[in-house]
Amino acid sequence: MNARTGQLAMAAWLVVVWVMLWGSVTPANVLGGVAVAAALLLVFPLPPVGSPGIFRPFALVRFLGFFLIELVRSSLRVAALVVRPRSQMHQAVLAIPVRAASDQLLTLLANAISLTPGTLTLEVDRPGSTLYVHVLDVGPGPDGVDRARADIRRIERLAILAIGSAECRRALDEDDRSLR
Amino acid sequence: MTGRDVLDVLSAVLLLSGVAFSVVAGLGLLRLPDVFSRMHAATKPSTLGLALILSGAALRVEDRGDAATLLLVGVFQFVTVPVGAHMIGRSSYRAGTGALDDLVVDELRDSDGGRPAG
Amino acid sequence: MTAVVVTCFVGLAFAALLVLVRLVRGPSVPDRIVSLDVLLQLVIAGIAVAAAVRREGVYLSVLVAVALLGFVGTVTVARFVERRGS
Numbered sequence: 001m002n003a004r005t006g007q008l009a010m011a012a013w014l015v016v017v018w019v020m021l022w023g024s025v026t027p028a029n030v031l032g033g034v035a036v037a038a039a040l041l042l043v044f045p046l047p048p049v050g051s052p053g054i055f056r057p058f059a060l061v062r063f064l065g066f067f068l069i070e071l072v073r074s075s076l077r078v079a080a081l082v083v084r085p086r087s088q089m090h091q092a093v094l095a096i097p098v099r100a101a102s103d104q105l106l107t108l109l110a111n112a113i114s115l116t117p118g119t120l121t122l123e124v125d126r127p128g129s130t131l132y133v134h135v136l137d138v139g140p141g142p143d144g145v146d147r148a149r150a151d152i153r154r155i156e157r158l159a160i161l162a163i164g165s166a167e168c169r170r171a172l173d174e175d176d177r178s179l180r
Numbered sequence: 181m182t183g184r185d186v187l188d189v190l191s192a193v194l195l196l197s198g199v200a201f202s203v204v205a206g207l208g209l210l211r212l213p214d215v216f217s218r219m220h221a222a223t224k225p226s227t228l229g230l231a232l233i234l235s236g237a238a239l240r241v242e243d244r245g246d247a248a249t250l251l252l253v254g255v256f257q258f259v260t261v262p263v264g265a266h267m268i269g270r271s272s273y274r275a276g277t278g279a280l281d282d283l284v285v286d287e288l289r290d291s292d293g294g295r296p297a298g
Numbered sequence: 299m300t301a302v303v304v305t306c307f308v309g310l311a312f313a314a315l316l317v318l319v320r321l322v323r324g325p326s327v328p329d330r331i332v333s334l335d336v337l338l339q340l341v342i343a344g345i346a347v348a349a350a351v352r353r354e355g356v357y358l359s360v361l362v363a364v365a366l367l368g369f370v371g372t373v374t375v376a377r378f379v380e381r382r383g384s
Binding site for chain 3: 188191192195196198199200202203205206207209210215218219222226227229230233234236237239240241242243245246249250253256257260261263264265267268269270271272274275
């Protein structure tokens, strides 16, 4: 996707958002949207977002479903913590490498991880394709860190299956095999 | 029991559960012991609560365009809240506010990953 | 429906009160940024409940503006803190 197509796609998306914000599809709204989008893209020429839009509908639905369930679980976990605040929370910052990740995948994962129980994305290392995730409580045992990593892996896998490139999926399979 | 009544009941359920989660978020912000745990509390239940409330309101509002706007704001929140929390967390970590002195594992410090200029 | 609405507003007001306490107490700047963020979310929630009551998109443009500005404000302050070291 070269810069020109990327910009046009972005402009189209901006017009859609503009019209939705105004609530009705009238010629005035659409023209206003086009004008605003054009002005924005002239002032802020955004760089093209690298990869072609990979999009596997079924996997995406699975990812969204899992994500929503995790969001509810995380909110319930906060409720439990509120009732009985644990004085000892073993916090940790874990490195989660996501090999051959596109911009969209890294962003989606970073956001999703922030909304799953006990995890918050702290730092994104784009050149190294790594997320640094703050975990609220890895538990006192020695394998707590590994368990936390495995939890994060679950949503990582679903995200990669939904919008990861073929290369990314291969890297994921390799990692799985080496872990077994 | 008309269709609209069913929607109203559903909307009431969504609104009330959304408010419940928002209260959880407020309680979490107040009761949790340190900055980072409070950030966890501020993002997850408040986003869920707001999404539920916006959905409930979208069911009640008569104009479809307005309902779409409400839902769009909800989707927007899912993108902006984690990013906001991430930026606050990152700046806290870098500023070294001392809340993170007793980490079990700190792979970020060990690796010196990705410190761009601003 | 009135009971539902009243409960909603009372609940949101209570949550806002809790957040206000954290906003005042701090003790650090990130605490306050986060508190403001949640407070704005509660404002959005309140406007949404008002829209639900009246069945029309009352103050909807305010809702959208708050959502957008809340995000921009949070990011701006976070970057400021990062540069100045709290």
